[in-house]
Amino acid sequence: MISVDNVSVEFSGAALFSNITFNINENDRIALMGKNGAGKSTLLKILAGVNKPTRGKVSAPKDAVIAYLPQHLLTEDKLTVFEETSKAFSKVNNMKTRIDEINHELETRTDYESDDYAKLIEELSELSEKYYSIEDSNYDAEVEKTLMGLGFLRSDFTRPTSEFSGGWRMRIELAKILLQKPDLILLDEPTNHLDIESVQWLEEFLKNNAKAVIVISHDKTFVDNLTNRTIEITMGRIYDYKTNYSHYLQLRKERREQQQKQFDDQAKQIAEIREFIERFKGTYSKTLQVQSRVKMLEKMEIVEVA
Secondary structure, three states: EEEEEEEEEEEOOOOEEEEEEEEEEEOOOEEEEOOOOOHHHHHHHHHHHOOOEEEEEEEOOOOOOOOEOOOOOOOOOEHHHHHHHHHHHHHHHHHHHHEEEEEHHHHHOOOOHHHHHHHHHHHHHHHHHHHHHHHOHHHHHHHHHHHHHHHOOOOOOOOHHOOOHHHHHHHHHHHHHHHHHOOOEEEEEEOOOHHHHHHHHHHHHHHHOOOEEEEEEEOHHHHHHOEEEEEEEEEEEEEEEEOOOHHHHHHHHHHHHHHHHHHHHHHHHHHHHHHHHHHHHHHHHHHHHHHHHHHHHHOOOOOOOO
């Protein structure tokens, strides 16, 4: 479980959002909703560790992998599409390389009682446990399947990534994220550069293969089909709905109608209090009552329609 604890973000003294708290559980498919400028992308970057909050923290298990696909990429590589995508398995390959290195070193050393030897044994044990717990896979086949699912042709695999537009490079980054099988996938407008077939493939992949997902997207059909939870950021706070986008819209409408009624009732109450204050503020016998109503106004928490 990943937890967001009292996270606040301020720019030049103005709060973007304040004291946001929620948990992300395995198999959560969360749509992050809100108007432009509400702080959706900022929150995603904080979850990814790209940005730091002004206050509060994000906590995750030590070995949790969080993968983030931003709206815009600035990377530049000379690798082929297949080589770049295969970087998704670099940690696994590095583990295997290190295991081989340690085994070779242990074969040549004779200082069996030394601290260094004991540390090598400990490192080998730890790495081996992690490495052999990973499901044995044909990585090349997984890369091929994922790239083709996202619209690449076999003939594209050996082309340099530099030959592709930003939208297609985004697909390569998306493929790398999906292949890593992270504990949490963060997607900021992932469908902007995808055709209909690729969007449908991505939707099915995430539903059937991903763990937790948080997505920002204007593609309402994609969001509705994928998500089982909706978090709305509005006016500096969040509303957390354990339901998909369509049902969220209905619940949001009901919430706003209720808030509007409370707002109207409060506005009527404030008007009556102010009328009393104006009417009797110079009347000695009503001084205490006037002061009481002034304090009441000062302490009143104004209802907002969010």
